[in-house]
Amino acid sequence: MEELYNPQQLEQATQEFWQAHNSFAVQQDDSREKFYCLAMFPYPSGKLHMGHVRNYTIADVIARYQRMQGRNVLQPMGWDAFGMPAENAAIQNNVPPAQWTADNISEMRSQLQRLGFAYDWDRELATCDPNYYRWEQWFFTRLFDKGLAYKKQAVVNWCETDQTVLANEQVEDGCCWRCHNPVVQRDIDQWFIKITDYAEQLLADLDKLDAWPERVRTMQRNWIGRSEGVSLSFGLPGGDPLEVYTTRPDTLMGATYVAVAPQHPVAKQAAASNPELAAFIEAQSQVKVAEADMATMEKLGMATGISAVHPLTGAEVPIWVGNFVLMSYGSGAVMSVPGHDQRDWEFARKYGLPIVQVIAPLDDERCDLEVAAFVEKGRTVNSGEFDGLDFEAAFNAIADRLESEGKGERSVNFRLRDWGVSRQRYWGTPIPIINCGDCGAVPVPEKDLPVVLPTDVKFEGVGSPLKKMPEFYEVDCPKCGQAARRETDTFDTFMESSWYYARYACPQNDQVMLDGEADYWAPVDQYVGGIEHAILHLLYARFYHKLLRDEGLVNSDEPFTRLLTQGMVLKDGAKMSKSKGNTVDPQSLIDRYGADTVRLFSMFAAPPEQSLEWSNSGVEGAHRFLKRLWKLAANHFAAGEPPPLESDSLDDNQRNVRRKTHETIAKVSDDYGRRQTFNTAVAAVMELTNALGSLQSRAGQDLAVEREALQAAILMLAPIVPHISHVLWQAAGREGSVMDAAWPTVDESALVKDSFELVVQVNGKVRAKMEIAANTDKATAEALALEQPNVQKFLQGVSVRKVIVVPGKLVNIVAN
Ligand code: ANZ
Ligand code: ZN
Numbered sequence: 001m002e003e004l005y006n007p008q009q010l011e012q013a014t015q016e017f018w019q020a021h022n023s024f025a026v027q028q029d030d031s032r033e034k035f036y037c038l039a040m041f042p043y044p045s046g047k048l049h050m051g052h053v054r055n056y057t058i059a060d061v062i063a064r065y066q067r068m069q070g071r072n073v074l075q076p077m078g079w080d081a082f083g084m085p086a087e088n089a090a091i092q093n094n095v096p097p098a099q100w101t102a103d104n105i106s107e108m109r110s111q112l113q114r115l116g117f118a119y120d121w122d123r124e125l126a127t128c129d130p131n132y133y134r135w136e137q138w139f140f141t142r143l144f145d146k147g148l149a150y151k152k153q154a155v156v157n158w159c160e161t162d163q164t165v166l167a168n169e170q171v172e173d174g175c176c177w178r179c180h181n182p183v184v185q186r187d188i189d190q191w192f193i194k195i196t197d198y199a200e201q202l203l204a205d206l207d208k209l210d211a212w213p214e215r216v217r218t219m220q221r222n223w224i225g226r227s228e229g230v231s232l233s234f235g236l237p238g239g240d241p242l243e244v245y246t247t248r249p250d251t252l253m254g255a256t257y258v259a260v261a262p263q264h265p266v267a268k269q270a271a272a273s274n275p276e277l278a279a280f281i282e283a284q285s286q287v288k289v290a291e292a293d294m295a296t297m298e299k300l301g302m303a304t305g306i307s308a309v310h311p312l313t314g315a316e317v318p319i320w321v322g323n324f325v326l327m328s329y330g331s332g333a334v335m336s337v338p339g340h341d342q343r344d345w346e347f348a349r350k351y352g353l354p355i356v357q358v359i360a361p362l363d364d365e366r367c368d369l370e371v372a373a374f375v376e377k378g379r380t381v382n383s384g385e386f387d388g389l390d391f392e393a394a395f396n397a398i399a400d401r402l403e404s405e406g407k408g409e410r411s412v413n414f415r416l417r418d419w420g421v422s423r424q425r426y427w428g429t430p431i432p433i434i435n436c437g438d439c440g441a442v443p444v445p446e447k448d449l450p451v452v453l454p455t456d457v458k459f460e461g462v463g464s465p466l467k468k469m470p471e472f473y474e475v476d477c478p479k480c481g482q483a484a485r486r487e488t489d490t491f492d493t494f495m496e497s498s499w500y501y502a503r504y505a506c507p508q509n510d511q512v513m514l515d516g517e518a519d520y521w522a523p524v525d526q527y528v529g530g531i532e533h534a535i536l537h538l539l540y541a542r543f544y545h546k547l548l549r550d551e552g553l554v555n556s557d558e559p560f561t562r563l564l565t566q567g568m569v570l571k572d573g574a575k576m577s578k579s580k581g582n583t584v585d586p587q588s589l590i591d592r593y594g595a596d597t598v599r600l601f602s603m604f605a606a607p608p609e610q611s612l613e614w615s616n617s618g619v620e621g622a623h624r625f626l627k628r629l630w631k632l633a634a635n636h637f638a639a640g641e642p643p644p645l646e647s648d649s650l651d652d653n654q655r656n657v658r659r660k661t662h663e664t665i666a667k668v669s670d671d672y673g674r675r676q677t678f679n680t681a682v683a684a685v686m687e688l689t690n691a692l693g694s695l696q697s698r699a700g701q702d703l704a705v706e707r708e709a710l711q712a713a714i715l716m717l718a719p720i721v722p723h724i725s726h727v728l729w730q731a732a733g734r735e736g737s738v739m740d741a742a743w744p745t746v747d748e749s750a751l752v753k754d755s756f757e758l759v760v761q762v763n764g765k766v767r768a769k770m771e772i773a774a775n776t777d778k779a780t781a782e783a784l785a786l787e788q789p790n791v792q793k794f795l796q797g798v799s800v801r802k803v804i805v806v807p808g809k810l811v812n813i814v815a816n
Helices: 007-020 050-068 084-093 097-114 130-145 195-208 214-224 249-254 265-271 275-284 342-351 391-404 516-521 536-550 586-593 595-604 616-638 652-675 678-694 700-717 722-731 778-787 789-795
Strands: 034-039 072-074 149-159 164-166 184-193 226-234 242-246 257-260 301-309 316-322 333-336 408-414 433-436 440-443 474-476 483-486 524-530 560-566 569-571 755-762 765-773 800-806 810-815
Touching: 007 595, 007 722, 034 050, 034 516, 050 072, 050 524, 050 560, 050 569, 050 586, 050 595, 050 652, 084 097, 097 586, 130 149, 130 440, 130 536, 164 184, 195 214, 195 226, 195 536, 214 536, 226 249, 226 391, 242 249, 242 257, 242 333, 249 391, 257 301, 257 342, 265 275, 265 301, 265 316, 275 301, 275 316, 301 342, 316 333, 316 342, 333 342, 391 408, 536 560, 586 595, 586 616, 595 616, 595 678, 595 722, 616 678, 616 700, 616 722, 652 678, 652 700, 678 700, 700 722, 755 778, 755 789, 765 778, 765 789, 778 789, 778 800, 778 810, 789 810
Parallel strands: 034 072, 034 524, 257 316, 524 560, 755 810
Antiparallel strands: 149 164, 149 184, 226 242, 226 408, 257 333, 301 316, 433 440, 433 483, 474 483, 755 765, 800 810
16 A cells, blocks of 8 residues: 555546446346435536535535445436526637537536446436436427326516516515526416416425425415415406405405405406506516515505495495515415405505404404404404304304305315426427418327427527528428418427436337336436525425326335535625635646545535535645545555454453444444534544554554554545545455445444443532443442532532432532
């Protein structure tokens, strides 16, 4: 073994070993327990950043740990290769998106390989590959046939700059998430997938995901937004009744006006003879407010001049157009109860509409409708025959009455909207639909799939080149044969990332989307990725998995059993990002210190779910530790083979070191497996290696004890620093590769203590510590505690009332 730690050389040799042995290729093997470990695949933007390094190291550590547990571990890697940056680069630098993407992939692939991640590269996939997206196209035609994909004209968020529709989630504070320009509203033909059909399941199955962070489950629950209420109708003179949705039917007797969304038909109808109202509606439909900002924005409205008839009292109430009413939620109209809804209250105050109290507080809660609405649940008042009821009773009494009179019914509502998947962009999966004047939307027949995206394209301006390519869109209708037009929109890239985890089971299969291997590997046992995907990607993937299940392609309900969301990488307290100019290039660190140092630093600096503060001295510290470990091992191996360990004839110090070894194994195993705190695992191994300094010689049982400890340390570090561990394992003369070695096990007998320290407290304050034999009984421990000189001092002038002995830990003396 070399005297000096030379990471560049040993890492290269180790990686060559892995390559020569195809070490990370795996096959289905029904005789073994599988473990599928996956980190969210990267968008090939150019180079790896520290966030990637952290993400992929965490997953790699878990994968390697599971392999050492004897499981058949799959860890694949691929590329989320479609998306806007490739198009923007194409426009700016005149490189075709396909070329730009391919170049970035090969750059990033070699960086990942240099970091020594244990990927089965045979399963690599890129979503821009026709052999990948053809199955997405095929699946979409299946959804179309089942009525789960449909086209509708919809008001969409439109970004003028990017010339594209944006999903609600891609709108941040009314601006485009990419270019940050204001978003406007537009009516356009769009493809949707009916995620709302699965809302109930998506919500209910969250309860099964008990190995997900609670915060992510809560975010999904809120996003799905299930509520129970009543849909009820207000009468319209000479028209269809006006339907509203309310979660508070108990307040119905306090509804003093009705508010409708600017896009509501009643608003449009009234505007026809009212130019002022028409102008107001037009102005409102140009502003886009994120749902989150609805509560705080200024309430604006205008009267329609039309009245509606209250379903229970028959009173006439005015209909107003309000900017706080969403057309896309419920029925786009609300019964306004200014006494008990804050938005309605603000609106009523502003426009002088009546405010009536119909709910009284249950106890002495404050309620002053001059100051604010009373929004808590309480007891009904001013509600005629419905007076004196609590929320439940009032809800039911009023719902029953409405139902019996045919004026309303109980209903469940979801905040979740159907998933709009059309994008007016070029670099994406072509939507496999042909629009025919006679037949309407016709799915591309299976034999004509894939619809290949042309890659030799010219960019002129921002719009998609596909829309200017007759050779792409001029086709014959597959049904009737007449000239028709191919859809030139492409899919939202969340489509590709919603099922890639399953495709890793059979990435090359060109006969079917998923084969039997998908059932063996899915679900993913451990998924690792950023919290920014808590809602969108993770919800879409959960939805897609259920669609795949219902198509008979997988047999589980959920795609990801356990989820780890890693924290951000910070520098000087701010997120590391290109725009802030505070990035650290991982490649320069690898070149200087080697991959193991970079991996060790990113695991040691913080627990995986917390943010990691960048520190140069931390990197150097990690490097120094590896150099120390190397030196320790070199000196150890230079001393030759130790004799067999004789655990019964060890002296006190040897016994202590041996106990430390096994305590460390116990702690580190728990850190890796259950707690997933790799930083404390590293710290414990460091402590163990420090403890070896107490061994007097490098001979006899000292050497045997050191060997045991060192071997355990190498095994425990192997998932984090696989290269140095590989070489040290070979130096120890062990057969095979460390990555296939069994995880060390705890020798319980080594944990037994001959003696231990007992803390002695007087009235809860520590007054003494004493070393006593392990087999000391309670009475003796009590007697010894009372004899301690410092305890005696604190017992002067008082009398002992009670002595509590917690075996192995402490003695507490209560005295006064
Ligand atoms: C009357 C009422 C009285 C309401 C009251 C609340 C409190 P969640 O729980 O989030 O589902 N609402 C219904 N449709 C709406 C729309 N299109 N745009 C804006 N608001 C709408 O919200 C349900 C409540 O949101 C409904 O209950 C309705 O106001 C409002 F003291 O009806 B409520
Ligand atoms: Zn046709």
